[in-house]
Amino acid sequence: MEIVVDSREPQIVIEELQKLGVNVKKQVLSIGDYIIGSDHIIERKSGSDFVQSLYDTRLFDQVHRMIEEYDNVIIILEGLEVDSEIRKNIFGALAYLVIRRGITILPSTDKISTAHLIERLASWIQEEHVDPILMRGGPKRLTLREKQEYFVQGLVGVGLKTAKLLLDNLGTPNKITNAITDSTILRTRTGNPKGISGELAEIKGIGVKFVERNKELLTKIH
Structure with missing residues (x-):
């Protein structure tokens, strides 16, 4: 299994992927953080980065560029904590991304969990998994x-x-x-x-x- 990883991603995530048997190819990516298939790209965001990118509108530019290049865009939200004061804005942005833009958003507690989640996603895309219920x-x-x-x-x-x-x-x-x-x-x-x-x-x-x-x-x- 091979994953292309943006070389600026945390080393702890890269090392954990390698421990899981993933062949990691590091590159400087212009969009996204992890390419796990020809049609699938992942953007990893910490909770604080997600909030900041929402308010400076960087988030929507990133999403638009990924949608232009990939059919399946996944955002992994790492350790997102929502204060009551900004809850409406955060949940509104998440709803927009899921319903209007068709983005898949998955939660993660920390960087190690993120690595395991990415490995499982890549496995389902790159390897054969037959589940009649999902056919x-x-x-x-x-x-x-x-x-x-x-x-x-x-x-x-x-x-x-x-x-x-x-x-x-x-x-x-x-x-x-x-x-x-x-x-x-x-x-x-x-x-x-x-x-x-x-x-x-x-x-x-x-x-x-x-x-x-x-x-x-x-x-x-x-």
Whole structure:
């Protein structure tokens, strides 16, 4: 199992990951702290850093940049203690990140616990774990809308929330697939992707990675 870790992360976390048998590759990452899969990135935040990044708005910029590059963004909150005076703001930010941005937020008590949590997450992503309860079931006795949601979840990186978002904005699975194939990836002068054009560009959380992977799914002949 291999994890790419930002070289500025605490040594105690890195050493604990290595004790757990993880092959740690240290790099200076421009976004996130731990890359545990091609579509999965983790941002580790101490409670105090989370609060500070919320008030200086750095948090939302970090989240936006991660969503642009990765389909699955995870924030590990380490030792968060919430004072009654700021409880509403903190919980409001957490609710926004989970419900509106589709971020997974997981708690941790300390750096050692964080290392163990990261190792388990990476294990489920990189190794085979078969759990029939978690497998995507067939569309039995569903309404038309539910069948459409089920169909759209067959796209790369699409869960129920994203399926609902796409259908709410575009109406039908046919319009969604057409919007994907009609989308154009915008690039900088040096050729790096900087965004997308077309109907999907108006939908929050849908970016370059989504279009690239699903265009390949819909148009490439195996």
